[in-house]
Amino acid sequence: MVKLCVGADDVDDLADWQARLLKKLPAPVHHTRMYPKRAEEMLKGGSIYWVIKRAIRVRQRIIDIRTIKDEEGKDMCELVFDPELVRTYAQPKRPFQGWRYLKPEEAPRDLKSGAEAVDLPADLDAALKNAGVW
Template sequence: MVKLCVGAETIDDLADWQARQLQRIPEPVHHTRMMPKRAEEMLDGGSIYWVIKRAIRVRQRIIDIRAITDEEGRAMCELVFDTDLVRTYAQAKRPFQGWRYLKPTDAPRDLKTGEAARDIPPDLDAALKQAGVW
């Protein structure tokens, strides 16, 4: 699943927001109106890939998907995440509303320890790859 991380300018912003959440609740969550039709598939090792500043930059494993009711009695979906934020190679993503399914083959790979320095802007990364630099 891929989702815009509205209001976050950096991965640290997302981490700070979730740290504040964890002071009130036991696990990081996100509420959305629609229940994913492919929830079982997503619970079998799936992740949410967060788009920050027009690029996928980080992911979190989805550990539960719950049907809940909001304060106004509307049916909602609660996505529950692992606390680990796993940085990925930046992958450009245009703005969109809601969330989208992401095929595993289309997901950016995780950055390994020590690779963080190569987390460069997606446009520059694509140009360097096209030029054969890496």
């Protein structure tokens, strides 16, 4: 699943927001109106890929998908994530509403930890890939 991370300037912003959530909740969550039709498939090792500043930059494993009620008593979906943020190679993504399914073969690769885990701007990452640098 791929989703815009509205309001975050970088992966650190997302991490800070989720750290504040973890002070109140046992795991990071996100609420959405629609329940995914492919929920069972996503619970078998699926991740949410966060789009930050027009590029997929990080993912989180989805550990649960629940139906909850909003303040008005309407059904909503609560996505529950593993707290670990896994940085990915930046992959440009145009703006869209809601969320989209992401085919495994279209998902960006994870960055390795350490020195390789640099959050490059999407255009620089694409230029390096086109030049055959990686």
